[in-house]
Amino acid sequence: MFWIILIVFYVALSLAATYLVHQMPRRPVHEDPDWGAIEDLRIPAVNGGTLEVWxxxxxxxxxxxxxxxxxxxxxxxxxxxxxxxLAKQGFTTVMHSARDHGNxxxxxxxxxxxxxxxxxxVLDWIGEPVILYGHSAGAGGAIIAAYNRREQVRVLILEGCYSYTRRALFLLYSSFSKAFGILLGPMVLFWMSLMYGRQIDEQSPANLAPKLPMPVLLxxxxxxxxxxxxxxxxxxKRFKPxxxxxxxxxxAGHSDCPDAPGYEDAVINFVNSQWKQSENKG
Structure with a gap:
């Protein structure tokens, strides 16, 4: 009986942990853009809600x-x-808050x-070729979007991108607490596999990379x-040579690469050369 109770408790705890990792506290930052002609908009989201967009x-x-x-x-x-x-280089910039983030x-x-x-x-709303830049989970989303919109996304920039989703999630869980990662991490991943099926592996950035045609800056x-x-x-290594x-x-750590020496030159040089080639290709 003791072991049955323990197993039931563990299963219930892992289910609760699976819910909680999806509801991790939001930590919005505040930094208003200070250039150009700013439009603060709301556009329809896929679930009937809206996205805030600059x-x-x-x-x-x-x-x-x-x-x-x-x-x-x-x-x-x-x-x-x-x-x-990128605005300094003459580009129109579009930034949105994902659902359940920002406003x-x-x-x-x-x-x-x-x-x-x-x-x-956002890409459908824009309706023309773009450069797509994603950071962290946004990079994971960006590579999926780039795969689905291969004709529209002409240049892709991925900052702080993970490679394989399962490994990345386990590392994140372990970063909360080693005990959480070791004891609950594998079971949380099990529940997520049941929820998302093969998607969790098929949409891993490292598995999508060989299927993308556009130039990429990591x-x-x-x-x-x-x-x-x-x-x-x-x-x-997963992209074509x-x-x-x-x-x-x-x-730099996970989020402060823009402060690292050479970041601005690397981004500008890559974007200027690759976007020009993209324009020449039509």
Missing amino acids: RIAPDGPSRGIVVLAHGWSRNRDRMVPRARV SSPQKWMQAAKFAEDIET IHGEFDEKFPLSMAYTMK GQAELFIGKG
Whole structure:
């Protein structure tokens, strides 16, 4: 009887943990854009709700559009420093908050595929070729969206991107607590596999990478505390030879690569060369 009670308790606890990891506390940041012509908009989301969106046109003629997607627990404001770099190059920048983040509509069970749905909603709203930039969970969503919108996403930038979803989730759970990762992590992954089926593996960034046609810039912090640098090397190898470039933010962690030496030059040089080639291809 004791063991039956213990097993029932463990199963119930793991189910509760599965729910809680989807509802991790949101930690929005606040940083308003300070350039160009700012439109603060709301657009329809796939579930009948809405997404908050900034569309910022440059002071002069626009060279094209960059869509920027934030990571887990954050909001559109997180992408302002990154957008500022691209705005200086004459691009229109579009930033949205994913559902259940910022002031966008609530949504249960958020995960990379739902981040991708929101990115695709924004892409459909824009309706023209774009550069797509995703950070962390937003990078996971961005690579799914880039796969689904291969004709529209001409250039892809992935910052702090994980390689394989199961491994990434286990590392995240272990970062909360080693005991949580060891005792509950495998069972949480089991429940998530039942919920999402083969999607959890098929939509792993490393499994989608070989199927993408566009040039890719990988950006990763040297001391990323969530997803180790080895994941960036794995991702680079999964793309076709010569398709992906890797910029390592010296001294940077998971979210502060824009402060690393050489970040701005790396992004500008990559975008300027690849976007021009994309335009020449039509």
